[in-house]
Amino acid sequence: xxxxxxxxxxxxxxxxxxxxxxxxxxxxxxxxxxxxxxxxxxxxxxxxxxxxxxxxxxxxxxxxxxxxxxxxxxxxxxxxxxxxxxxxxxxxxxxxxxxxxxxxxxxxxxxxxxxxxxxxxxxxxxxxxxxxxxxxxxxxxxxxxxxxxxxxxxxxxxxxxxxxxxxxxxxxxxxxxxxxxxxxxx
Amino acid sequence: xxxxxxxxxxxxxxxxxxxxxxxxxxxxxxxxxxxxxxxxxxxxxxxxxxxxxxxxxxxxxxxxxxxxxxxxxxxxxxxxxxxxxxxxxxxxxxxxxxxxxx
Numbered sequence: 317x318x319x320x321x322x323x324x325x326x327x328x329x330x331x332x333x334x335x336x337x338x339x340x341x342x343x344x345x346x347x348x349x350x351x352x353x354x355x356x357x358x359x360x361x362x363x364x365x366x367x368x369x370x371x372x373x374x375x376x377x378x379x380x381x382x383x384x385x386x387x388x389x390x391x392x393x394x395x396x397x398x399x400x401x402x403x404x405x406x407x408x409x410x411x412x413x414x415x416x417x418x419x420x421x422x423x424x425x426x427x428x429x430x431x432x433x434x435x436x437x438x439x440x441x442x443x444x445x446x447x448x449x450x451x452x453x454x455x456x457x458x459x460x461x462x463x464x465x466x467x468x469x470x471x472x473x474x475x476x477x478x479x480x481x482x483x484x485x486x487x488x489x490x491x492x493x494x495x496x497x498x499x500x501x502x
Numbered sequence: 503x504x505x506x507x508x509x510x511x512x513x514x515x516x517x518x519x520x521x522x523x524x525x526x527x528x529x530x531x532x533x534x535x536x537x538x539x540x541x542x543x544x545x546x547x548x549x550x551x552x553x554x555x556x557x558x559x560x561x562x563x564x565x566x567x568x569x570x571x572x573x574x575x576x577x578x579x580x581x582x583x584x585x586x587x588x589x590x591x592x593x594x595x596x597x598x599x600x601x602x603x604x
Contacts, residue, residue, distance in 0.1 A: 442582070446581075454572060455571075460531065460535055461539065461580065461581065461587075462563060462594055463532075463535070463590075463591065463594045464594075474568070495541075
């Protein structure tokens with residue numbers, strides 16, 4: 317990130333003529349603190365995009381304190397600004413709770429919702445519906461699905477049409493219920 | 503004559519997508535299974551033919567349904583495969599045409 321000039325960051329520092337030392341020492345302190353502020357913002361918030369706001373906020377607090385005290389040298393102002401920058405970083409981190417945003421949403425890996433295979437598994441799934449059904453029922457339903465008539469299925473399975481339909485009745489009812497449910501949802 | 507009734511007379515001529523409001527409850531459950539086929543064709547594409555049984559097994563299912571086992575069909579794979587469903591419907595149609603010609 318390009319290093320802003322101290323003048324950029326101290327834009328809102330307004331002091332009376334007898335307190336011009338505040339602006340002067342703060343400009344030096346900002347130059348000293350900037351790399352550390354950038355690093356702290358990065359390591360604590362996951363990105364350095366708010367570092368300008370953080371330093372500006374720290375400057376504002378520093379000005380308030382310096383106006384009420386005795387004149388300080390650049391080193392002492394640098395220490396004060398360092399402390400205030402770290403406080404501001406912590407405050408912002410607390411405000412964001414436990415959420416840490418690293419990078420943009422474009423960099424995120426695909427979510428399960430975007431995965432078409434998962435989406436398919438959410439729709440009417442005959443494998444799941446027919447889980448636990450006896451083999452003859454499953455075969456009969458496969459044959460019916462293949463457009464065999466019930467009488468043909470009965471002949472293939474060596475039984476009567478009434479028997480095979482009775483065997484498949486419960487499974488068919490479950491499919492109907494599920495399918496009607498799907499229709500209502502869509 | 504209402505649409506549902508006319509549907510029963512012209513079962514093969516009317517598609518379900520034209521009349522989505524037709525009730526499922528018909529005598530031989532054909533509407534239910536047609537709807538299921540549409541559903542599988544729309545939601546379970548399998549261009550790589552993963553887990554598909556050999557086409558010969560599907561042909562055998564159509565020609566001699568009593569001879570095919572669930573294991574040979576990879577259990578209920580067909581219910582989750584648009585490609586197998588499409589092939590089955592094609593084979594079934596061909597068989598019907600053959601039978602009609604005879």
